[in-house]
Amino acid sequence: MMYMSESDYPFETVMWEGDTEVTPPFLRGLTGESHDCPIEKTNCDVFLRGRHQNLASLLKTNLSDLKVYTVGRINMPVYIVGRSPEGNWLGLSTRVVQT
Numbered sequence: 001m002m003y004m005s006e007s008d009y010p011f012e013t014v015m016w017e018g019d020t021e022v023t024p025p026f027l028r029g030l031t032g033e034s035h036d037c038p039i040e041k042t043n044c045d046v047f048l049r050g051r052h053q054n055l056a057s058l059l060k061t062n063l064s065d066l067k068v069y070t071v072g073r074i075n076m077p078v079y080i081v082g083r084s085p086e087g088n089w090l091g092l093s094t095r096v097v098q099t
Contacts, residue, residue, distance in 0.1 A: 007075075013091070014081060015088055027069055059092075060082075066080070077095055
């Protein structure tokens with residue numbers, strides 16, 4: 001399955017241990033971005049609107065505290081993550097291009 005923006009990227013699974021804090025420094029470290037790059041937090045329904053509503057529903061049913069983080073500018077990594085019943089962070093990553 002692909003996420004379509006100005007370019008198409010696949011979804012990939014992510015998992016972070018339960019004691020991981022999903023903070024701006026953590027997300028910038030994953031992507032190698034500078035300490036001042038912007039991070040936008042949004043709602044899963046907003047990000048996965050349209051043709052990805054079934055995916056949004058699946059994530060919301062199985063994960064709690066679901067959030068979407070977009071890191072950087074123009075060609076941006078995106079993390080759609082929530083807590084699993086076991087307490088780990090699970091979800092998907094992709095990229096979006098916005099010029």
